[in-house]
Amino acid sequence: MIFGRPERGTTPVEPVTLKILVAGGFGVGKTTLVGAVSEIKPLRTEELLSEAGRPVDDTRGVETKNTTTVAMDFGRITLREDLVLYLFGTPGQDRFWFLWDELATGALGAVVLADTRRLEDCFAAVDYFERRAIPFVVGVNCFDGADRYPAETVRQALDLDASVPVVLCDARERETVKHVLIDVVEHAMAVAAAGRVPAST
Numbered sequence: 001m002i003f004g005r006p007e008r009g010t011t012p013v014e015p016v017t018l019k020i021l022v023a024g025g026f027g028v029g030k031t032t033l034v035g036a037v038s039e040i041k042p043l044r045t046e047e048l049l050s051e052a053g054r055p056v057d058d059t060r061g062v063e064t065k066n067t068t069t070v071a072m073d074f075g076r077i078t079l080r081e082d083l084v085l086y087l088f089g090t091p092g093q094d095r096f097w098f099l100w101d102e103l104a105t106g107a108l109g110a111v112v113l114a115d116t117r118r119l120e121d122c123f124a125a126v127d128y129f130e131r132r133a134i135p136f137v138v139g140v141n142c143f144d145g146a147d148r149y150p151a152e153t154v155r156q157a158l159d160l161d162a163s164v165p166v167v168l169c170d171a172r173e174r175e176t177v178k179h180v181l182i183d184v185v186e187h188a189m190a191v192a193a194a195g196r197v198p199a200s201t
């Protein structure tokens, strides 16, 4: 368990900083998630969805949405005094996919946000991280009015490996988002430890 209390009386250390991506389909709540947990004013690169973009901006399921991320979101959260996460939210729409490789460089792990009303929208993100062997967890963003499914059902629907954590969350709620981020870090550490060759062999 890496999130125990720091020992009293220990001298402060330079925090370890880790980069985490927040990915997923269009309008699934990535910008909302980064904004909910960031302790600095999040950097956002949002543009208004316009009449001109209507043919390519598929807002089914998020009809009240009027902006979209065109480059990235950026935020920061201190999980423990010696552990700081830098959060990079990706743009959700296919036409900005060329930015993903840039954003993924040096990432420890990722959150793939999913909306159970449009689960297929996160297939591409799941595929992206699987191909590059970047550890990820799936955060099911429980939108008001959306049917709730057990995590196992979502895992099967996405055909995820048994080791990939699936966590229910509300992208607007700091505490639930924090748990998702802790799961990413712990999962990434476990993956790294499993891949390490024991010194004695």
Ligand SMILES: Nc1nc2c(ncn2[C@@H]2O[C@H](COP(=O)(O)OP(=O)(O)OP(=O)(O)O)[C@@H](O)[C@H]2O)c(=O)[nH]1
Residues within 6 Å of the ligand: 025, 026, 027, 028, 029, 030, 031, 032, 033, 062, 064, 065, 066, 067, 068, 069, 070, 090, 091, 092, 093, 141, 142, 143, 144, 170, 171, 172
């Ligand atoms: N009810 C509810 N609404 C949410 C939740 N998360 C996001 N929203 C709303 O859903 C819409 C989409 O949220 P965004 O955070 O902009 O989604 P995004 O994934 O960043 O979208 P793109 O960058 O365009 O791909 C916004 O209107 C949010 O207010 C949630 O957990 N519950």
Ligand SMILES: [Mg+2]
Residues within 6 Å of the ligand: 030, 031, 032, 068, 069, 073, 089, 090, 091, 092
């Ligand atoms: Mg966004």
